[in-house]
Amino acid sequence: MVSLIPSPDTVMQTLTRTGAFRVGHFVYPTGKHSPHYFQMPLAFRYYDTARVLAVALSRKFRLERDISSQLPKIAIISPSSGGIPVAFGVRDALSAEQIYWAEREADGKRMFRQYVNQGEVNPCIIVDDIIRSGHALEETAALVKELGATIIGCGAIVRFTSAPDHLEDVPIKALVEFDAHMYDNADLCTDCKENAPVEHVRF
Ligand SMILES: [Zn+2]
Numbered sequence: 001m002v003s004l005i006p007s008p009d010t011v012m013q014t015l016t017r018t019g020a021f022r023v024g025h026f027v028y029p030t031g032k033h034s035p036h037y038f039q040m041p042l043a044f045r046y047y048d049t050a051r052v053l054a055v056a057l058s059r060k061f062r063l064e065r066d067i068s069s070q071l072p073k074i075a076i077i078s079p080s081s082g083g084i085p086v087a088f089g090v091r092d093a094l095s096a097e098q099i100y101w102a103e104r105e106a107d108g109k110r111m112f113r114q115y116v117n118q119g120e121v122n123p124c125i126i127v128d129d130i131i132r133s134g135h136a137l138e139e140t141a142a143l144v145k146e147l148g149a150t151i152i153g154c155g156a157i158v159r160f161t162s163a164p165d166h167l168e169d170v171p172i173k174a175l176v177e178f179d180a181h182m183y184d185n186a187d188l189c190t191d192c193k194e195n196a197p198v199e200h201v202r203f
Helices: 008-017 047-062 081-094 135-146
Strands: 021-027 033-038 075-078 098-101 124-131 151-160 170-178
Touching (some): 008 021, 008 047, 047 170, 081 124, 135 151
Antiparallel strands (some): 021 033
């Protein structure tokens, strides 16, 4: 099979062009500082770009025998709203049967929609737009187990190298492995030392 997976550089060019990746001096709501900022939905607002990224990620899954042999009886699962366009794109490319997504309730708990456990739940691939800490994946994996389903794949467009590279024994696929620089506070931030203007970001 010819591999048509774009290189990490090509993916980063796409993310930069669409505004999904920015370079500057950013302060997160947690108080952390960083010279980089990802806002992945900006790449997924363009249908053609969304399709190219999702198809590329799907190819990494298709190469896995344990996944390709179980198609189409697979569910693609998103931990949050940001991963929904990725989930639909990957589902489309793999012709997988099901899609679920989790959402955060008012109390902050991650949940699937009620009654989703009724009916057959296929083996799952969890996909997200970006993996920063891996916490969303771990919470979603726990929900998948509550449904009685197995996890056979996991991946995202971008994974921070500080995040886990496996979800339990499943390797995490990513189009870009990004070495993110995060400073816990202004005193540690190199941009602050140079008095670079600050931009506050919401996520
Ligand atoms: Zn700073």
